[in-house]
Structure formats: C-alpha cells, structure tokens
Amino acid sequence: MKNYQAYLIDLDGTVYAGSKQYPKAKAFVERIQAAHIPFKFVTNNTTKLPVDVVANLADNHDIHVSPENVYTAGLAxxxxxxxxxxxxxxxxxxxxxxxxxxxxxxxxxxxxxxxxxxxxxxxxxxxxxxxxxxxxxxxxxxxxxxxxxxxxxxxxxxxxxxxxxxxxxxxxxxxxxxxxxxVGKPEPILLQNSLALMGIAPDQALMVGDNYQTDILAGIHAGVDTLLTYTGVSTPDQVAQQAIQPTYTVPDLAHWDLEVGPID
Amino acid sequence: MKNYQAYLIDLDGTVYAGSKQYPKAKAFVERIQAAHIPFKFVTNNTTKLPVDVVANLADNHDIHVSPENVYTAGLAxxxxxxxxxxxxxxxxxxxxxxxxxxxxxxxxxxxxxxxxxxxxxxxxxxxxxxxxxxxxxxxxxxxxxxxxxxxxxxxxxxxxxxxxxxxxxxxxxxxxxxxxxxVGKPEPILLQNSLALMGIAPDQALMVGDNYQTDILAGIHAGVDTLLTYTGVSTPDQVAQQAIQPTYTVPDLAHWDLEVGPID
CATH class of the missing domain: 3.40.50.1000 (HAD superfamily/HAD-like)
Incomplete structure (x- = not known):
C-alpha cells in the first residue's frame, strides 16, 4: 500500500449517520490527526458554512477539526x-x-x-x-x-x-x-480543488466514502485512490456489479490502518 | 372527408396566442356553433376553472361559449x-x-x-x-x-x-x-373523456391544434382524426419529420371548411 500523504473524507454515512455517532470513524479521524496527515472533509453540502460543519462535528460527534478541514460543494x-x-x-x-x-x-x-x-x-x-x-x-x-x-x-x-x-x-x-x-461529487472538481489547496498530487491521496455513486466515482474521475466503507449507502452486492472497483473496501474504518491499509 | 360529428379544439396557439386575437379561429368557432356541431375546448390548463376559461374567451377574444364547452386537464x-x-x-x-x-x-x-x-x-x-x-x-x-x-x-x-x-x-x-x-395531452385521456361526455365515438371526431407533440399525438393516441393549424408551436419542417402525419394540415383555420375539409 502507498503511504498516503492526504485524506479526503466524506461525512454523512462515513463519519456519522445524521445524528448517530460512528465511534470507529471518530477514532479513524483522530489517528489521522495524531499522525499529522493533512485531510479535508469533502461534502456535497451547500447549505452550511464550514464553521457550521465544524460545530456539528464537535457538538454532536465529539470530533474536533478546524474550518480549513472542511471543503463543501458551496466553496467548490x-x-x-x-x-x-x-x-x-x-x-x-x-x-x-x-x-x-x-x-x-x-x-x-x-x-x-x-x-x-x-x-x-x-x-x-x-x-x-x-x-x-x-x-x-x-x-x-x-x-x-x-x-x-x-x-x-x-x-x-x-x-x-x-x-x-x-x-x-x-x-x-x-x-x-x-x-x-x-460541481459536486461524482464530478472530480471538489477533490481536485481540495488537493490543490493542500498542495498534494492526486496519486498521493486517498478518497474515503460510503457511496460508490458519489464518493468513489469522484475519486475515480479525479485519479485518486478510493476506500469504500460499508457503513452507509452502498452494499457489497451493488459494488460487485461496478466495472471499476474501489481501490480498497472495508466493513468500517476500524479496519483501515494508516500504515498497513485494510486489516481484518 | 368525413362529416365530423364533434370537434375537440386546443386553445393557446390555436384559438388565440396569449392576449393576441385570432379572427380566423374565432370565425371557425362561430361556424361550428352555427352548424350546431358539438365541440369542446381541450386544454392542459389546470390552474383555471371552466368559467374562467369562458370569461377569458369572451372578454379578451370575443368568443362566446359555455362552461360545458371547456374540458381542462384539471377536470380530466x-x-x-x-x-x-x-x-x-x-x-x-x-x-x-x-x-x-x-x-x-x-x-x-x-x-x-x-x-x-x-x-x-x-x-x-x-x-x-x-x-x-x-x-x-x-x-x-x-x-x-x-x-x-x-x-x-x-x-x-x-x-x-x-x-x-x-x-x-x-x-x-x-x-x-x-x-x-x-393525464393531459399527449396522453389520450383528455380526448377520450371529452368524447364520452358528448356521447361521440372517436372515429367521428376531429382534434384541432397547433402543437404536434401534444394536440396531434393526443389525437393519434385516442384514435381521433387530427387537424394541425400552423398558427402556433409546430412548423411544417418539424411535422415533415414525424412518422405519423396529422390527418390534415392547414396554414390557419380559415382554410378549413366544415363540409369540404381543407381548402385553398
């Protein structure tokens, strides 16, 4: 596995589900933060400001990030x-x-x-x-x-x-x-702009999401490796029918090691 | 030509164009009335009541009919x-x-x-x-x-x-x-219900309109002969490309004789 220099991470279905907390995803974000790896949450949301996204993550999910970690389809x-x-x-x-x-x-x-x-x-x-x-x-x-x-x-x-x-x-x-x-996922613009803002090349980043039709296709369109977590929209049966597969799939983000890749 | 027992007539583009009067169409309606042939205006409008359609025809176009002469997609x-x-x-x-x-x-x-x-x-x-x-x-x-x-x-x-x-x-x-x-044109329901209300068989009626994609197709779908008047949406070039042609076409409704059919 590559040692990814940056993570692009979907929110709903990946880091939480509405008001429901995903403790394994929270731990995943905290591992990225502890390793000092650059990351951005990339979301098709256009109704909220980045500060509102940050507040929702802090208040409802105990995940603490800065507005620079959020890139919305509104900004894109x-x-x-x-x-x-x-x-x-x-x-x-x-x-x-x-x-x-x-x-x-x-x-x-x-x-x-x-x-x-x-x-x-x-x-x-x-x-x-x-x-x-x-x-x-x-x-x-x-x-x-x-x-x-x-x-x-x-x-x-x-x-x-x-x-x-x-x-x-x-x-x-x-x-x-x-x-x-x-502009939004599955188009590549959201990912391309996020990477440009971080100064990271597409082949050095990993796109993480739960939805093949938006997150994974956006990664494919942007030339970014992809990690599908089965914690939201897409199911293994649906993904099996796709011509282009995600680079990696995991049942949840506890099964992703930042240095090793997917783990049992 | 058949001696048609009833007329189904579109409004906008056929009998008038918005606020613009069509004197030849007004004369056509008056010839139908003088000959005591049953008729209904069949319109995809659902925002107006039949009495409002009657009032618009009378006030803005000097065409005088009764609410029974109006069948809207709302009624249908x-x-x-x-x-x-x-x-x-x-x-x-x-x-x-x-x-x-x-x-x-x-x-x-x-x-x-x-x-x-x-x-x-x-x-x-x-x-x-x-x-x-x-x-x-x-x-x-x-x-x-x-x-x-x-x-x-x-x-x-x-x-x-x-x-x-x-x-x-x-x-x-x-x-x-x-x-x-x-429900509305080009589906056949509007025409079928209008004919049922008048007690007229489809093959005894003529659908008159300016729009191939709605009026003429509705007639074709309902098994009703069709008369396209080139006073609105459709053009001769567009109609020439259609696999199924209208039964008749005229430049305007002065070119339709109730007993003879299309005239020069």
Missing part, C-alpha cells in the same frame, strides 16, 4: 466560477441556494443579477419558490451558463428522503432543455 | 381518479396545484391527506414550495400513486417561457425515481 462552486471567470470575466450570478453557497460566492466577488447574470447556480434551497425557478429558467434561456452544485436526488432527514439539490436542478433542466455543469 | 385528472377509485377505493389525495385542479378533485369527493394519501397529484402551482415537494415525495416513497396532470415543460407568458407542470412533475420524478401517470 465559488472556486470553480472564480477560476472560470478569471481576471476579466463578469462576476454576476443568480442563485437558487442557501447561505453556504451564497456566502462562498460573495466571498469570491460575485454579485447578484436577477435578470441577466453570467451564471445561474442551482443548489439545495429549502426556501425555493416558483418565482426563483422562473428567474433561473428565464436567465438560462437568455444565455446564462447553468451550474448545478450537485446531482444528489435526495438528502436523508429524520422525516425521510427529502428532495436533494439534483431534484431542483432537474426541474430547471427540464424547463430549459439545457444540461447543467455539475 | 379528477375524472380519471374518480374512475380509478370506483365505488370502493379510497378518495384521499395530496395535491401540488391550483384552484382548477383542487376544485375539480373536491367536486369528485376527494379529500386532502398530507401524509398517507392514495394519490399524489402534481400540476402547475405558482405557489409551490420545497415543503410541498417534500410532502409529495415522502408520500410517493411511502406508496402513494404518482399522477402528473401533464408533461408540458413550459407555459408561454409575457415574461417568456415559464416553468410548466411537467417541470414540477420532473422534480418529483427525479427525487422518487418513480415514473408518473400523466
């Missing part, structure tokens, strides 16, 4: 558009989304234009309305570039599987007949 | 569920929609159940919220039957092409991974 979307706009491009945007997305875009100098924005960004928004969808659709039909933060169909909540960002994006796709550019 | 959805529920089925529903749909369902004895309805009906709703989508999605995921009033991607308004019922339905489809049962 802002960084992606920042790179795309460059030094001369227009920085106007219309956003269907919440604070984690809005604040990240504002921090990169993007301002709101409700009628003729350069970009329309659609993410999870629990205050979405017909009017917000209409503005997004009219702008895209007038030539704005259509960005989807991520394609997740659902987000798990206590009430059940609620509509995810991908469902909101899909309404806009259907009404514009335009395919969005997606 | 209620009639479809009425038939499906029969005498013993549960009549509970959760609705994403407006008055034309809600009132039609209430008139057939359907009551609202926000948690465990027999049916979830999704149509156009300019007051839609994330919470409404969430209730629809949780119910369908718990076993409710998923009905879409119609699959229209957009509705033309003064501001541009706004999100249509089909876009709202598509969000729910994406988040439930469940295909809806559609």
């Amino acid at each position: 979307t802002a960084d992606f558009l920042d790179q795309r706009a460059g030094k001369t491009g227009k920085r106007t945007v219309y956003v269907v989304g919440e604070i984690g997305l809005n604040q990240a875009l504002a921090a990169k100098g993007f301002t709101i234009d409700e009628e003729h924005p350069e970009y329309v960004v659609v993410g999870l928004d629990s205050d979405v309305t017909y009017e917000k969808f209409a503005k997004a659709i009219l702008a895209i039909r007038s030539g704005s570039t259509f960005i989807g933060t991520n394609s997740d169909s659902n987000i798990p909540k206590a009430r059940g599987l609620m509509p995810g960002a991908g469902a909101l994006v899909d309404l806009v796709r259907y009404a514009t007949q335009t395919e969005p550019i997606f | 959805t209620a009639d479809f569920l009425d038939q499906r529920a029969g005498k013993t089925g549960k009549r509970t529903v959760y609705v994403v929609g407006e008055i034309g749909l809600n009132q039609a369902l209430a008139a057939k004895g359907f009551t609202i159940d926000e948690e465990h309805p027999e049916y979830v009906v999704v149509g156009l709703d300019s007051d839609v919220t994330y919470e409404k989508f969430a209730k629809a999605i949780l119910a369908i995921r718990s076993g409710s039957t998923f009905i879409g009033t119609n699959s229209d991607s957009n509705i033309p308004k003064a501001r541009g092409l706004m999100p249509g019922a089909g876009a709202l339905v598509d969000l729910v489809r994406y988040a439930t991974q469940t295909e809806p049962i559609f």
Whole structure:
C-alpha cells in the first residue's frame, strides 16, 4: 500500500449517520490527526458554512477539526466560477441556494443579477419558490451558463428522503432543455480543488466514502485512490456489479490502518 | 372527408396566442356553433376553472361559449381518479396545484391527506414550495400513486417561457425515481373523456391544434382524426419529420371548411 500523504473524507454515512455517532470513524479521524496527515472533509453540502460543519462535528460527534478541514460543494462552486471567470470575466450570478453557497460566492466577488447574470447556480434551497425557478429558467434561456452544485436526488432527514439539490436542478433542466455543469461529487472538481489547496498530487491521496455513486466515482474521475466503507449507502452486492472497483473496501474504518491499509 | 360529428379544439396557439386575437379561429368557432356541431375546448390548463376559461374567451377574444364547452386537464385528472377509485377505493389525495385542479378533485369527493394519501397529484402551482415537494415525495416513497396532470415543460407568458407542470412533475420524478401517470395531452385521456361526455365515438371526431407533440399525438393516441393549424408551436419542417402525419394540415383555420375539409 502507498503511504498516503492526504485524506479526503466524506461525512454523512462515513463519519456519522445524521445524528448517530460512528465511534470507529471518530477514532479513524483522530489517528489521522495524531499522525499529522493533512485531510479535508469533502461534502456535497451547500447549505452550511464550514464553521457550521465544524460545530456539528464537535457538538454532536465529539470530533474536533478546524474550518480549513472542511471543503463543501458551496466553496467548490465559488472556486470553480472564480477560476472560470478569471481576471476579466463578469462576476454576476443568480442563485437558487442557501447561505453556504451564497456566502462562498460573495466571498469570491460575485454579485447578484436577477435578470441577466453570467451564471445561474442551482443548489439545495429549502426556501425555493416558483418565482426563483422562473428567474433561473428565464436567465438560462437568455444565455446564462447553468451550474448545478450537485446531482444528489435526495438528502436523508429524520422525516425521510427529502428532495436533494439534483431534484431542483432537474426541474430547471427540464424547463430549459439545457444540461447543467455539475460541481459536486461524482464530478472530480471538489477533490481536485481540495488537493490543490493542500498542495498534494492526486496519486498521493486517498478518497474515503460510503457511496460508490458519489464518493468513489469522484475519486475515480479525479485519479485518486478510493476506500469504500460499508457503513452507509452502498452494499457489497451493488459494488460487485461496478466495472471499476474501489481501490480498497472495508466493513468500517476500524479496519483501515494508516500504515498497513485494510486489516481484518 | 368525413362529416365530423364533434370537434375537440386546443386553445393557446390555436384559438388565440396569449392576449393576441385570432379572427380566423374565432370565425371557425362561430361556424361550428352555427352548424350546431358539438365541440369542446381541450386544454392542459389546470390552474383555471371552466368559467374562467369562458370569461377569458369572451372578454379578451370575443368568443362566446359555455362552461360545458371547456374540458381542462384539471377536470380530466379528477375524472380519471374518480374512475380509478370506483365505488370502493379510497378518495384521499395530496395535491401540488391550483384552484382548477383542487376544485375539480373536491367536486369528485376527494379529500386532502398530507401524509398517507392514495394519490399524489402534481400540476402547475405558482405557489409551490420545497415543503410541498417534500410532502409529495415522502408520500410517493411511502406508496402513494404518482399522477402528473401533464408533461408540458413550459407555459408561454409575457415574461417568456415559464416553468410548466411537467417541470414540477420532473422534480418529483427525479427525487422518487418513480415514473408518473400523466393525464393531459399527449396522453389520450383528455380526448377520450371529452368524447364520452358528448356521447361521440372517436372515429367521428376531429382534434384541432397547433402543437404536434401534444394536440396531434393526443389525437393519434385516442384514435381521433387530427387537424394541425400552423398558427402556433409546430412548423411544417418539424411535422415533415414525424412518422405519423396529422390527418390534415392547414396554414390557419380559415382554410378549413366544415363540409369540404381543407381548402385553398
């Protein structure tokens, strides 16, 4: 096994499950911290700020990290558009989304234009309305570039599987007949940007997650080795059917040794 | 040409275009009325009541008909569920929609159940919220039957092409991974129910509309002859590419003689 120089780690299903603690995952994070290995939690969440993610980990899971250890799809979307706009491009945007997305875009100098924005960004928004969808659709039909933060169909909540960002994006796709550019996992952008921020090459990092369709595919797309932990969405039967296998699989993160790899 | 015993007529693009009057279409309707031929306007609209459709025709287009001449996808959805529920089925529903749909369902004895309805009906709703989508999605995921009033991607308004019922339905489809049962055109239900209400066999009626993908396909699916008028959505080039052609095509409805058929 390689001696990985950095870890990219999914959150829900990997480090915890909603409000349920995963003590083995907590111990895994603490082993990485004790070994002084750089790591980032990479999450498709766009509704929270990194400080909120940190607070949730501390308050509900007794896992203590800093905001620099968190990279959300909200931040990744802002960084992606920042790179795309460059030094001369227009920085106007219309956003269907919440604070984690809005604040990240504002921090990169993007301002709101409700009628003729350069970009329309659609993410999870629990205050979405017909009017917000209409503005997004009219702008895209007038030539704005259509960005989807991520394609997740659902987000798990206590009430059940609620509509995810991908469902909101899909309404806009259907009404514009335009395919969005997606930023979140399984696209590679979230991982690529995280590694660039840490100064680590893709072949020196390991992506850890519970969901083949998002975490593992993102790793494959980014050229990053992958570790699938069977503590969330994906099952061994589902994974067995995939053409490209994860680099490693473990029943839980107690079965991963930082120096040895998977252990019994 | 057959002597058609009844006419089924689309509205927007056929009888008018938004607020724009079509004098030739008005004359066509008046010729049908003078000849005492039964007719119904068949529309995918679910937001208006038949009396509102009648008032719009009278006030803005000087076309004077009765509510019995109007059959909306709202009425068709209620009639479809009425038939499906029969005498013993549960009549509970959760609705994403407006008055034309809600009132039609209430008139057939359907009551609202926000948690465990027999049916979830999704149509156009300019007051839609994330919470409404969430209730629809949780119910369908718990076993409710998923009905879409119609699959229209957009509705033309003064501001541009706004999100249509089909876009709202598509969000729910994406988040439930469940295909809806559609009622409106191009499905045949709207036409079949209209003909049943008039006591006319499908092969004795003519469907008139401007949109191949909705009006003409609905006629084809219902076994009803079709007349495409090039006064709206479809163009001759688009129609030429279709495997099944409309029975007749005319540049406008002045070119249709009730006894002769298409005329120069």
